[in-house]
Amino acid sequence: MIPTDNPTVTRLLALMDQKHHWAYPALTKPGLTRDQLLVHFRHEYATYVRDFPVLLARAMGQVPPLPDVRHALAENLYEEQTGGLSKSDAHPELFLRLMEGLGFSRDLFDDSDLCPAAESYKTWLMKKSASEPWQAAVALLTIFVEGSVNERAELAGTYKRLQGEEAVKKHPLVLHYGCPPSAMQLTRAHGDIEGSHRADAWRILITHVTDAQVARAVVETCMDALARWQRYRDGVAERMGLSPADTATPPKVASR
Numbered sequence: 001m002i003p004t005d006n007p008t009v010t011r012l013l014a015l016m017d018q019k020h021h022w023a024y025p026a027l028t029k030p031g032l033t034r035d036q037l038l039v040h041f042r043h044e045y046a047t048y049v050r051d052f053p054v055l056l057a058r059a060m061g062q063v064p065p066l067p068d069v070r071h072a073l074a075e076n077l078y079e080e081q082t083g084g085l086s087k088s089d090a091h092p093e094l095f096l097r098l099m100e101g102l103g104f105s106r107d108l109f110d111d112s113d114l115c116p117a118a119e120s121y122k123t124w125l126m127k128k129s130a131s132e133p134w135q136a137a138v139a140l141l142t143i144f145v146e147g148s149v150n151e152r153a154e155l156a157g158t159y160k161r162l163q164g165e166e167a168v169k170k171h172p173l174v175l176h177y178g179c180p181p182s183a184m185q186l187t188r189a190h191g192d193i194e195g196s197h198r199a200d201a202w203r204i205l206i207t208h209v210t211d212a213q214v215a216r217a218v219v220e221t222c223m224d225a226l227a228r229w230q231r232y233r234d235g236v237a238e239r240m241g242l243s244p245a246d247t248a249t250p251p252k253v254a255s256r
């Protein structure tokens with residue numbers, strides 16, 4: 001059980017409560033064009049999906065000899081780069097299969113034509129994942145990037161992640177955008193594995209962030225991440241031609 005009254009947990013949960021964006025509801029209902037979907041997913045892939053295993057590896061490279069932390073990160077990295085735990089495949093590869101299910105060729109997914117805020121968030125993630133203190137790098141990736149606006153409810157046990165075929169059947173890309181369930185292996189893999197990675201992330205934090213200066217660095221890094229992520233999402237929404245007035249409903253589904 002993660003103590004939510006731990007001061008660092010409290011501050012990070014307050015941050016994660018804000019990890020939503022006004023453009024998200026548009027992605028959970030019908031109405032986006034193919035071009036708009038492509039803009040969104042190209043950015044997600046190039047900004048942090050493709051290189052997420054490398055970001056984890058960079059953070060792990062800084063971790064002192066603490067077997068519990070190294071174990072958790074190695075397990076996460078193994079799943080992200082091979083799909084070995086969920087018996088699937090590397091998550092960046094599963095993402096491209098999902099895109100093919102939507103009818104997009106994998107050749108469209110490269111680093112070209114990203115909005116400036118995406119470029120800047122991507123570069124910053126690469127730098128921070130290998131910056132001291134290691135606790136800030138690990139929290140940035142495993143709590144902020146991998147976590148979602150549902151973090152508080154997930155820790156409280158009131159949010160239940162959909163799993164398996166139920167998660168696939170109810171996914172907006174299947175419901176509204178014609179993605180065949182067979183292309184949704186990424187959703188299945190996340191449903192199988194993600195819960196245990198969320199728990200590891202918080203456990204590492206409460207066990208190894210005990211020094212006030214380190215705690216401050218962890219919170220400041222995640223605050224910076226939130227501001228940069230919001231600018232990234234604003235930039236992508238602008239490229240999609242969306243405005244807040246188009247999407248004036250509360251967010252229901254969060255992505256990383």
Ligand SMILES: [Fe+2]
Nearest residue numbers: 080091092190
């Ligand atoms: Fe993943």
